[in-house]
Amino acid sequence: MPLEDTDRCVMCGLCLPHCPTYGLTRQEGDSPRGRISLMQALAGGQLPADDRLTAHLDGCLGCRACEAMCPSGVPFGRLMDEGRALLREMREDRPKLPALARPLLRSDRIGRSAAALLHAYQRSGVHGTLSRALDRGRLGRALSLLPPGAAPAIPGGLHRPAGTPRGRVSLFTGCTGAAFEGGALAAARDLLLALGHEVDIPGGQDCCGALDLHAGDAAAARACATRNLAALGAPDTPVIALNSGCRTQLHEYAQLLPGEAGGTFADRVRDLCGFLLEQDLESLTVDSRPATVAVHLPCTLRNVLREHGAMLALLRRLPGTEVVELEGNAYCCGAAGTHMISHPQAADALLAPKIEAVRRLGPQAVITANIGCSLHFQAGLRQADIDIPVVTPAEWIWSLVSGQ
Ligand code: SF4
Numbered sequence: 001m002p003l004e005d006t007d008r009c010v011m012c013g014l015c016l017p018h019c020p021t022y023g024l025t026r027q028e029g030d031s032p033r034g035r036i037s038l039m040q041a042l043a044g045g046q047l048p049a050d051d052r053l054t055a056h057l058d059g060c061l062g063c064r065a066c067e068a069m070c071p072s073g074v075p076f077g078r079l080m081d082e083g084r085a086l087l088r089e090m091r092e093d094r095p096k097l098p099a100l101a102r103p104l105l106r107s108d109r110i111g112r113s114a115a116a117l118l119h120a121y122q123r124s125g126v127h128g129t130l131s132r133a134l135d136r137g138r139l140g141r142a143l144s145l146l147p148p149g150a151a152p153a154i155p156g157g158l159h160r161p162a163g164t165p166r167g168r169v170s171l172f173t174g175c176t177g178a179a180f181e182g183g184a185l186a187a188a189r190d191l192l193l194a195l196g197h198e199v200d201i202p203g204g205q206d207c208c209g210a211l212d213l214h215a216g217d218a219a220a221a222r223a224c225a226t227r228n229l230a231a232l233g234a235p236d237t238p239v240i241a242l243n244s245g246c247r248t249q250l251h252e253y254a255q256l257l258p259g260e261a262g263g264t265f266a267d268r269v270r271d272l273c274g275f276l277l278e279q280d281l282e283s284l285t286v287d288s289r290p291a292t293v294a295v296h297l298p299c300t301l302r303n304v305l306r307e308h309g310a311m312l313a314l315l316r317r318l319p320g321t322e323v324v325e326l327e328g329n330a331y332c333c334g335a336a337g338t339h340m341i342s343h344p345q346a347a348d349a350l351l352a353p354k355i356e357a358v359r360r361l362g363p364q365a366v367i368t369a370n371i372g373c374s375l376h377f378q379a380g381l382r383q384a385d386i387d388i389p390v391v392t393p394a395e396w397i398w399s400l401v402s403g404q
């Protein structure tokens with residue numbers, strides 16, 4: 001039964017100091033414990049789905065810091081998805097992903113055309129003026145988060161290494177791959193090729209489904225999952241997903257699509273950093289000039305997948321690279337999927353101390369493994385006039401290998 005697991009909460013309050021939104025407002029309704037009580041009251045009919053209750057539930061970042069430390073094992077992330085699905089049943093005015101954004105969430109010809117249009121717009125010079133003109137609305141906020149330029153989408157299909165391949169991997173491009181992650185995907189592909197792997201980038205991939213699921217639309221999320229299973233169907237090939245947010249969702253296909261297909265697929269999903277740590281990295285020639293990088297750990301990597309150790313260990317294997325965990329890594333940066341667009345003030349308040357930490361440290365790069373965090377950081381650094389790139393681990397490593 002939906003929301004049944006709210007009963008596992010013993011109301012101890014141990015999660016409260018770990019909740020970023022409670023830290024901002026100090027209101028019980030913006031804490032994990034308070035949100036659980038509100039969901040219970042909503043499900044039991046004691047409270048209506050009014051604007052006040054909705055705002056408390058919508059304010060949740062989904063960072064799952066509460067879930068990571070809860071002694072009772074309350075599955076907060078799943079409960080919040082169920083709570084928002086209940087809100088969707090009770091209120092007709094629940095937001096959906098804008099139809100305008102949908103083409104960008106596809107990896108096929110339509111998605112690539114939409115990404116190319118977006119890149120042309122970013123280069124056009126209209127970008128800054130239009131963002132400022134639309135300053136207050138959601139569209140203006142979304143446009144202000146776009147970086148001024150972006151690398152083109154990488155071609156799909158099978159990419160072969162020189163010599164006899166050691167194996168084959170599939171690369172998950174998801175919904176943001178064509179529009180925002182051309183550089184990150186190209187670096188990952190080139191690293192894997194240099195290490196002797198065939199890299200397949202299958203067409204027909206879709207968004208992982210996280211955006212829909214966290215908005216309470218499980219049916220739309222299942223449709224995304226079904227399309228991805230069809231696209232990435234080759235049964236023995238590891239599926240490498242760069243973004244920790246997407247990877248979390250791909251792992252959760254086991255729950256989203258119960259049955260063998262979802263579970264088998266989830267078992268194939270790999271973290272690029274963990275995969276690279278198993279390879280013969282000594283075969284690469286790496287530039288060992290000294291450099292400091294600040295590592296921002298996305299919430300999904302830290303609180304859900306708990307794979308951040310692999311990212312840090314991989315970067316620490318690089319001669320010359322000093323790896324510093326960015327101050328405040330225990331807290332969400334505020335990006336949180338579409339939260340940085342729907343809740344700009346909270347998102348900026350959570351990001352501000354991290355931007356100041358970057359300013360104090362002055363690293364050569366900020367490294368993160370999630371596109372939402374990356375876009376939010378890039379916008380924050382631009383606004384603070386700090387010229388430091390934000391890159392993925394693959395882009396950093398490939399820049400040292402290729403000398404770019
Ligand atoms: S969610 Fe967990 S940590 Fe938070 S109040 Fe409930 S039982 Fe305690």
Ligand code: SF4
Nearest residue numbers: 019060061063064066
């Ligand atoms: S998921 Fe994050 S923002 Fe939401 S209640 Fe838990 S700690 Fe707070």
